[in-house]
Amino acid sequence: MNTGGSDGAAFARRAWQALEPVHAVTYFAPECLAAHREVGLRGFWMGYFGARAAPLGPVPAAVVEAAFYNFHxxxxxxxxxxxxxxxxxxAVLRARAAGAAAALRRTAPSAAxxxxxxxxxxxxxxxxxxxAGRxxxxxxxxxxxPEDPVAALWQAATALREHRGDGHVAVLAAEGLDGCEAHVLFAAAEGVPPETLRDNRGWSEDDWRSAITRLTARGLLTPDARPTPAARTLRTHVESRTDTLAARPYTTALTPTESTRMLTLLTPVTAEILAxxxxxxxNPMGLPARGQAVSS
Structure with a gap:
């Protein structure tokens, strides 16, 4: 089996970059949005929260707030x-899997x-x-x-991206970053327009300014909201620790040859979706730029 360590963390990051586009069609593809409407969910955001939370069962809002973390x-x-x-x-679970399978067949013919x-x-x-904790x-x-192999591929990709996401939330919480602060720090460090994250996660301009004030007091932002060296160090730590926490399933389940084969099979699928x-x-997920597939 793989040895883990930094190599395992690096592989986990490549795996996330390859799997995230497979999962992410559920948020943007018209087939998925139509599936959410047809099953009865009203509007984009009810579709988003209802479909993503459906595996948890009919939970109250507090559970979704805690698990999703970065939404107002x-x-x-x-x-x-x-x-x-x-x-x-x-019913939502069936609809979201069928919509995702239809979207993948259209956007990534190699998926089947x-x-x-x-x-x-x-x-x-x-x-x-x-x-545990995820x-x-x-x-x-x-x-x-699902019986449909393309839907099953989407479900497996979804489970693994949520595994990484749960670990990411744990790291953010451990570093004392709330949901809004995490977005402010990401936008500042990566040069992402604030509205891309702020508006898509329900934070107001006042919320955003308050988060800037708190991060400035911690020495992570300058008064004009630019990242300090400490912020870049923290961002690197958060991403590195997230990758390390995501690595163990890959390093214990796959040999190096199988790991390479997994990425080789995913690369054209990812490239087709991105293209x-x-x-x-x-985008709010931090995916690589359009057309940049992950190398195997």
Whole structure:
């Protein structure tokens, strides 16, 4: 098996960059948005919160706030728990998988051919991952694999991206960064327009300014909201620690040869999705620029 360490963390990051576009069609592809509407969810954000939270069951808003972390609580509460009155989580799960499969078949024709070989590899990684402290991963891990292999590929990619995301939330919380502060710091360090993150996560301009004030007091931003060297060090630490926490399932489940094969199979799928124009750039997920596929 792989040895882990820095090599394992580097691989986990490449795996995330390859898997995230597969998962992310659920947020932007018209097939997915239509599936959410047709099952009864009303509007984009009820579709987003209802579909992403559906593996957790009909949970209250507080659970979604905690698990999703970086959304303004009021934004969550406009969609949950009302979503469960329009569509049961079990129905949403079926709809989101079918919509994602249709979106992948359109945006990434190679996905269908790659699924047969990819699925056993991804299934082993999912099975090797620990769900302790990772609610979104644990819930997605226990969603029965769809019979459609492309839908099953999407579900496996979703489980693994939520595994990484749960770990990322743990690191942010450990570093004392709340949801708004995490976005402010990311926008400043990466040069992302503030509105891309602020408006998509429900934070007001006042919320954003308050977060800047708090980060400035910690020495992470200059008074004009530029990142300090300490901020860049923290950002590097957060990303590195997130990658390290995400690495263990890959390093325990796959040999180096299998790891390489997994990325080789995913690379054309990812490239097709990124080239399709379905995903926006820049985006709140921090995906690489359009057309930049992950090298195997």
């Amino acid at each position: 609580p009021a934004m969550v509460r406009r969609a949950v728990p009302d979503a469960w009155g329009f569509a049961a989580p079990e 051919g790659a699924a047969a070989e990819l699925l056993p590899l991804l299934a082993r990684v999912v099975a090797a991952a620990d769900g 609610p979104l991963f644990a819930a997605n891990r226990d969603v029965p694999a 399709s124009g379905t995903l926006p750039f820049p």
